[in-house]
Amino acid sequence: xxxxxxxxxxxxxxxxxxxxxxxxxxxxxxxxxxxxxxxxxxxxxxxxxxxxxxxxxxxxxxxxxxxxxxxxxxxxxxxxxxxxxxxxxxxxxxxxxxxxxxxxxxxxxxxxxxxxxxxxxxxxxxxxxxxxxxxxxxxxxxxxxxxxxxxxxxxxxxxxxxxxxxxxxxxxxxxxxxxxxxxxxxxxxxxxxxxxxxxxxxxxxxxxxxxxxxxxxxxxxxxxxxxxxxxxxxxxxxxxxxxxxxxxxxxxxxxxxxxxxxxxxxxxxxxxxxxxxxxxxxxx
Ligand code: KIV
Numbered sequence: 584x585x586x587x588x589x590x591x592x593x594x595x596x597x598x599x600x601x602x603x604x605x606x607x608x609x610x611x612x613x614x615x616x617x618x619x620x621x622x623x624x625x626x627x628x629x630x631x632x633x634x635x636x637x638x639x640x641x642x643x644x645x646x647x648x649x650x651x652x653x654x655x656x657x658x659x660x661x662x663x664x665x666x667x668x669x670x671x672x673x674x675x676x677x678x679x680x681x682x683x684x685x686x687x688x689x690x691x692x693x694x695x696x697x698x699x700x701x702x703x704x705x706x707x708x709x710x711x712x713x714x715x716x717x718x719x720x721x722x723x724x725x726x727x728x729x730x731x732x733x734x735x736x737x738x739x740x741x742x743x744x745x746x747x748x749x750x751x752x753x754x755x756x757x758x759x760x761x762x763x764x765x766x767x768x769x770x771x772x773x774x775x776x777x778x779x780x781x782x783x784x785x786x787x788x789x790x791x792x793x794x795x796x797x798x799x800x801x802x803x804x805x806x807x808x809x810x811x812x813x814x815x816x817x818x819x820x821x822x823x824x825x826x827x828x829x830x831x832x833x834x835x836x837x838x839x840x841x842x843x844x845x846x847x848x849x850x851x852x853x854x855x856x857x858x859x860x861x862x863x864x865x866x867x
Contacts, residue, residue: 587622587663589695589717589761595622595794596783602762602795604665604785605803608634608651612800613658623663623785625697625797626652628670628727633801640726643669645683652691665719666693670727673698673707680707684716697764699725701751705758712759720760722751722776723789724767735812737788739768745775752776752784764797765789767814788814 585591595602604623607613608630616624630651631637645668652666666687673680680698687693695717698708708718723738732738739745749772752763762783765773770790777784777793786793798815801807805820835841850858 584661587661589663592623592663592762592783592795602783602785604795604797605800606633606797607655607658607800610654610658613655616800617659617662621662622795623665623797624655624659625665626655626667626691626693627697627799628667629799630667631669633799633807639729641670641729645669645672645686649686649691652687652693656692663695664693665695665697666691667697668699673704673711677707677710681710681714681716684711684718685714688716695719695761697721699727701748702754705754708755708758708760717761718759719762719764719785720752720755720758721764721766722748722755722768723765735767737767737769739772745769745772748772749776749779752780756780756782765793767812788812 606627628640631643672683697719699721767788773789774792783794785795
């Protein structure tokens with residue numbers, strides 16, 4: 584089993600081998616993803632909405648991210664572990680950017696970090712890369728910028744907007760990113776960026792021509808909803824399966840069917856005899 588690194592991901596682009604990436608936020612799901620052969624696992628700041636019940640990714644803190652990144656990193660043997668720098672952990676200064684990216688490596692045991700934003704983030708990205716930490720860029724719909732973008736809409740739909748994203752991709756590549764997430768952009772734009780880029784693109788809502796694809800684990804497993812974005816494909820309905828299992832458990836407890844003796848411990852015969860003798864002479 585060959586460990587996936589940032590270099591192997593770049594090699595996969597060169598060979599035309601597609602990259603499969605998912606998010607994970609805990610030990611058991613990260614282990615399943617790794618054993619399924621997923622190439623890269625992103626501890627996304629989608630942690631906020633998916634796991635912590637926040638209305639968006641904006642309130643997520645570095646400490647919350649590190650708590651989950653550590654659990655994921657412990658489970659992974661093969662995949663590349665990428666930690667998502669949360670809102671305001673890198674925007675204010677290059678010092679913040681380096682320090683917080685460093686915490687993901689030292690305390691979270693991630694192998695790379697992801698940074699949202701285009702040309703305005705170049706200084707921060709260059710500084711993190713110079714510190715020896717691989718950076719994955721993220722363009723298109725960048726949820727940390729949602730108040731500025733005015734909502735969760737497809738980005739780059741006009742020629743002018745598409746050119747801006749294309750230019751951001753070029754600038755980020757020059758800044759040293761090893762890969763680029765493209766979120767919610769027209770497939771024609773994602774295809775153009777992918778063809779022109781020397782680093783692998785990983786799409787989410789960016790069509791089939793990216794070098795790889797990423798989905799939020801809970802979306803693809805059917806644990807979120809009922810409303811899901813157009814780009815999500817459900818590969819399982821685990822939410823329904825969990826609801827049924829819990830309803831069955833509840834019913835069996837209520838009617839005394841669970842636990843049966845099959846799920847109970849038995850006392851050895853000799854000990855049982857002693858216990859019975861004791862209960863005859865002991866206080867009632
Ligand atoms: O936080 C996240 O899960 C992400 C992916 C959607 C790419 O950034």
